[in-house]
Structures are given as structure tokens and as C-alpha cells.
Amino acid sequence: MSQSVASAANTDSASDRLQTLGLTLPGLRDNPYYVHHRTVGSSIYISGQLPYNDGELLGQGVVGRDVDLETARELARHAALNALAAAVQAVGDLDRVRIVQMLVFVASTPDFGGQSNVANAASELLIEVLGENGRHARTAIGVAGLPLNSPVEIQMVCTAV
Numbered sequence: 001m002s003q004s005v006a007s008a009a010n011t012d013s014a015s016d017r018l019q020t021l022g023l024t025l026p027g028l029r030d031n032p033y034y035v036h037h038r039t040v041g042s043s044i045y046i047s048g049q050l051p052y053n054d055g056e057l058l059g060q061g062v063v064g065r066d067v068d069l070e071t072a073r074e075l076a077r078h079a080a081l082n083a084l085a086a087a088v089q090a091v092g093d094l095d096r097v098r099i100v101q102m103l104v105f106v107a108s109t110p111d112f113g114g115q116s117n118v119a120n121a122a123s124e125l126l127i128e129v130l131g132e133n134g135r136h137a138r139t140a141i142g143v144a145g146l147p148l149n150s151p152v153e154i155q156m157v158c159t160a161v
Contacts, residue, residue, distance in 0.1 A: 036089060065109050100157045
């Protein structure tokens with residue numbers, strides 16, 4: 001675990017840790033075709049989130065061709081932050097969110113092979129903010145393309161604690 005993950009995880013609440021990291025949860029725009037989350041029993045399914053910030057897609061292209069690894073990692077962090085915002089919509093409070101599973105889709109060249117490294121940035125953010133509630137099962141998948149030519153999309157399953 002990195003030093004920043006360990007130090008952030010020692011702060012009192014998830015909201016405090018988010019603020020310590022200099023981050024805020026973004027507002028999510030409504031979509032007429034889908035909802036950002038759906039609760040079934042104790043599970044909360046978070047729709048795939050792209051790396052938007054204030055309504056602007058932060059990057060486009062294919063990782064390993066148009067987008068470098070560090071940029072892809074930063075985009076994954078933004079997508080994870082949007083997924084957290086959807087989870088908070090569902091449960092009402094960041095401190096009540098527990099991540100169960102995360103799927104990270106990376107639009108990448110066939111020979112890229114660093115999808116897990118891109119996904120690690122999102123995992124680190126979740127642990128920095130949520131502590132143990134941010135640890136999760138995970139799959140990182142390389143795909144040929146994503147909506148709006150986004151390099152990264154993140155989908156999650158959460159539960160309320």
C-alpha cells in the first residue's frame with residue numbers, strides 16, 4: 001500500500017479522506033436511457049462511468065496508441081470518482097459505501113497488456129477514500145472500443161454498510 005493510501009486511510013471519515021485528497025464527488029447528469037445505479041436487495045449496481053469532470057469527457061482514444069499509461073491511470077481515477085458519486089446517490093452517505101466488485105474496461109491496443117496497471121489507479125483511489133470498505137474483487141479487461149471513444153469505463157457493485 002502506498003504511503004498516501006496508508007495516510008489517507010487513517011483519517012476519520014471517508015468524506016474527510018476525500019477532502020484531504022483535494023477531491024470532491026462530482027454531480028452526475030441524468031440520462032433518459034439509464035439510471036446511474038439500481039438497488040436489488042442489499043446490492044447496488046453502478047452503471048458504467050466514464051472519466052467526466054463537470055460534464056466534459058477528460059480524454060479520448062486508445063491506450064497504447066493515443067493515450068499513455070499515466071493519462072489512462074488518471075482517467076481511471078476520475079471514472080472511479082464518478083462511480084463513487086453514483087454510490088452515494090444510492091446510499092446517501094460516502095461512509096456507508098462498501099465496494100464489492102469493480103470492472104475496469106480499458107480501450108487498448110491488442111499488445112498493450114497493462115490493463116491491471118490502469119485499474120490499480122482506480123483501486124488505489126477507492127482504498128484511499130473508503131479504507132477497508134474500498135477493497136474489492138476486480139476485473140480489468142482490454143476492449144476494442146468504449147462509448148464516446150473513452151479510454152476507460154468503470155462499473156461497480158456496492159453495498160451499504
